[in-house]
Amino acid sequence: MRVGFVLALVLVMGARLGARAPIPPASASPRSGQSLVVTMGEYWFRPARLALRVGSTVTLRLANQGVLAHELMVGRGVVREASGKPDRYREDFFAGLRVEVLSAVRVKRATLGKARPVGPLAEKLFMHEGMEREHPFMVDLEPRGTAVLRFTVPGGRVGSWEMGCFEQDGAHYLAGMKGVVSVTP
Ligand SMILES: [Cu+2]
Numbered sequence: 001m002r003v004g005f006v007l008a009l010v011l012v013m014g015a016r017l018g019a020r021a022p023i024p025p026a027s028a029s030p031r032s033g034q035s036l037v038v039t040m041g042e043y044w045f046r047p048a049r050l051a052l053r054v055g056s057t058v059t060l061r062l063a064n065q066g067v068l069a070h071e072l073m074v075g076r077g078v079v080r081e082a083s084g085k086p087d088r089y090r091e092d093f094f095a096g097l098r099v100e101v102l103s104a105v106r107v108k109r110a111t112l113g114k115a116r117p118v119g120p121l122a123e124k125l126f127m128h129e130g131m132e133r134e135h136p137f138m139v140d141l142e143p144r145g146t147a148v149l150r151f152t153v154p155g156g157r158v159g160s161w162e163m164g165c166f167e168q169d170g171a172h173y174l175a176g177m178k179g180v181v182s183v184t185p
Contacts, residue, residue, distance in 0.1 A: 032055075032056060032057060033056060033057050033058075033059070034052065034053065034056045034057070034058045034059070035058075035059045035061075036050060036058060036059070036060050036061065037061045037063070038050070038060065038061070038062050038063070038072070038163075039062075039063045039064075039065050040062065040063070040064045040065065040066060040070035040072070040141070040165065040177075041064075041065045041066035041070070042066045042067065042068060042172075042175075043165070043172050043175035043176055043177035044176070044177060045072075045163060045165075045177065045178070045179040047179070048178075048179035048180065049179060049180045049181075049182070050163070050179065050180070050181045050182070051182050051184065052153050052157075052181060052182070052183045052184070053153060053183070053184055053185075054153050054154070054155050054157065054158060054183060054184070054185050055152070055153065055155075056152070056153055057150060057151070057152045058150065058151055058152070058153060059102070059148065059149075059150045060148070060149045060150070060151075061146070061147075061148050062139060062141060062146060062147045062148070062149070063141075063145075063146045064106075064141040064142065064143055064144060064145045064146070065144075066143060067143055068143065068167065068168075068172075069108045069140055069141060069142050069143065069145075069167055070140070070141060070165045070167055070172065070177070071108075071109075071138050071139060071140035071141070071165045071166065071167055072138065072139050072163060072165065073088060073089055073092075073136050073137070073138045073163065073164055073165070073166065074089070074092075074093035074094065074136075074137075074161050074162070074163045074164075074181055075088070075089020075090065075091050075092045075093055075136050075161065075162065075164075076089055076090065076091040076093075076161055076162065077089060077090035077091055078090070078162075078164075078173075080170075081170075085169050085170040086164075086166055086170035086173045086174065087166055087170060088135060088136050088138075088166055089136050089162070089164070092113050092114060092115075092136035092137055093136075093137075093157060093161050093181065094113060094114075094115040094136065094137035094151070095113060095114040095115065095136075095137070096114055096115070096116070096154075097115050097116065097137075097151045097152070097154065098115075098116045098118050098151060098152070099112075099115045099116065099117060099118065099122065099137065099149055099150070099151045100117075100118040100119055100122065100149065100150040100151065101117065101118075101119060101121040101122040101125050101147065101148070101149060102121070102148040102149070102150055103121070103146065103147065103148040104121060104125050104139075104146075104147045104148075105144075105145055105146045105147070106141060106142040106143070106144055106145030106146070107125060107139065107140065107141060107142070107145060107147060108140040108141060108142045108145070109138075109140040110125045110126055110138065110139045110140065111126070111135045111136070111137060111138045112126040112137060113135055113136045113137035113138070114137075115137040115151075125139075140167065153183060155185075157183045158183050158184065158185055159182075159183060160180060160181070160182050160183075161180070161181040161182070161183065162178055162179070162180060162181065163178065163179045163180075163181050164177060164178040164179075165177040165178070
């Protein structure tokens, strides 16, 4: 009786799993892809901690749910202007990375830095910032703006990074709009 019940339960669960999630192709391993959603508002990132794995292809969905424009930069070492206002990161997480732009809606501004854009949407998004190589990779979204980026995490990025928004002359950063991006092997 009990065995029959367990068997029935397994069958029901199996049927559900089968209906919801098609079996991935053989080439896809659990480590190969990460899908992350990061929302932004006054003055936060949610979640405020991201965990990335070396070698994984990350699909990052950014959404501005605030009433002000917000940006995402990921780096290390805050660069301050002469006035002392935080402006950007010295070391850019995205430098040298291929970044594919899968979608971009209500983008206020975007800088490519030393990242390499992939696809027609990326070329369009970064077209006006072609010469601004000193600035880190950055995507700044208007309220209700969204962007979907895809990149693969290289081995040299292991360690702790920071994500931050430096909008309004660094005021957002000073108000606490930052988070931790940890990269594990
Ligand atoms: Cu902000």
